[in-house]
Amino acid sequence: MTLVTRVTDLIGRTPVFELATTDTGTRLLLKLEQHNPTGAAKIRMARSMVLDAEERGLLRPGGHIIESTSGNTGLGLAVVAAERGYRFTAVVDNHACKDKLRAMRALGATLVFVGDDAAGDDLATSAREDLAEAMAAARPDAYFTEQHNNPANAVGYYAVADELLADLDRVDILVSAVGTGGSLFGTARRLADLGRPARVIGVEPVGSIAFGGPGGPYWQSGTGTPPGATIGTAVDYTLLDEGVKVSDVDAFATARAIARTHGLLLGGSAGGSVHVALERLAEFPPGSTVVTIVCDGGEKYLDTVFDDEWMGAHDLLDPGMEAEVSALLRQYAPSNRADLVPAE
Template identity: 45%
Template structure:
């Protein structure tokens, strides 16, 4: 099939199955990094722009303004090109440099917030304030405000449809990261309409306040809600069965483990979701087909998550995580028996 627009490449991402030894579960990784912008956020970014254009809030030739740590910004930059719009991305120092470079390559106007922030401090509040202010100052500009935008959650209906088809209608659980809550809400709602018994698990960084824990700085990018910010209106707690936290070390070491053992580069927050999914599987909390989206790829974090010196300087290395993953995925038994460590299949 020959397609006519880059946006038509969004969706229909493949799924990788991983058997989890000594459990009644199978991990299904939906490879959302295969979207043209490299992340799951391509889906909702285009949906927010389409909704704004259809409602008349955004006019042809107008300006889209959004606060982003990178992935949503890349998706909006792509949509702006397709629909003949301008895009201004408001970012802070926490955004990965490779994401900023991609946005600029797509023609985005990238604006940095002012102020002195710790390296592990996310300046979401200032980003949103600045984005909202810019939208009032620029003629024809609209602040997308993904945290409170209903079209955010509404952008994941195709993800749900694809996942149900790939899993042949049987999904025991879904484990995903919670940032604005758009993907978690849209996907969890859809899966529960299909099967109310599907267990939905939201994963946030330790230090995030989404599930009521004390807030403190963290390094995971594009996920969680930092102290001082408020949880977005788009997040629907009623469709989340369990909210859990993952440390930076658990998340980043898992991403590195997946790269070295599956040859799959995943982002740091995705590493956290995989770690918690395996932990809950081995605790007997999750069974059956357990879906985890590869929200974005590790290619955007080669200078951080996959840089051992960067991790060491910040005290983020933890060899115990790899040892735990060896046990959970049966690699220890494989080394002893010389049989295949992991059973993989593509759906």
């Protein structure tokens, strides 16, 4: 065991899980970022953005970090702020997972809700960002990390590519969710810079506007660009080979099926990426190594994605789709999971 003195020293070196393998040798592997502190990938970019701001003189001792967040970025910034002696204010809305909001408070963050109705559950990305920018501008000691347009966001994920290449012979295809874009495009950029480029397939919810098409509401948390929000510069279209949309029903059914067949809890956005990868796995070239970055686990969504009452109330429950995903998981079970059986 390695002795560390900071929680952020525990970032990285997350495991890779083989979920599926075709008869032609194509593998679907999951980079399980929930094994980072805070249970999410975004602590990587939170640390990167703060260290970058310190280097550029934008954050000074005792300063104040402000960010608009749906939860996981805020959790990462709360940890980094606590370690480095900064105040942290998270501008949030009630669309965020309640456990993420509670955890940010527990880590010392101040929460500021947008809008007058704190009981509402609408996604308010644009309003959050406008308020965070205004709050930072009004405080001389404050810095708005502005994750959607901060180059240090993507840089924080360069280590994901390094870790993947240390564990695997190659990465042929990346199929992952696009929220700010940092995790997918930061990883893809580093792979390309190392001379090991991958085919990049971005996944966003139906209703998100990053890949075009009509906007609308969606429930996948921490991913996509809702109508009215600005697509940030962290979404690097020059690296994108294909953009795909996935419904909340399909994303959540996939997460639920994996939980019941493998005992592995994935967040809803990861469920969406895995759904796309599973449905297309047989179409990829034989012997391909396909990787999905699982940005967080499902433990934060026990009262939503994994709660039948909540799912039913929001018309998202689809036992038929869960059965279809379970069948694909059995069809593509790796050789060491030949005993994989349907969930009861």
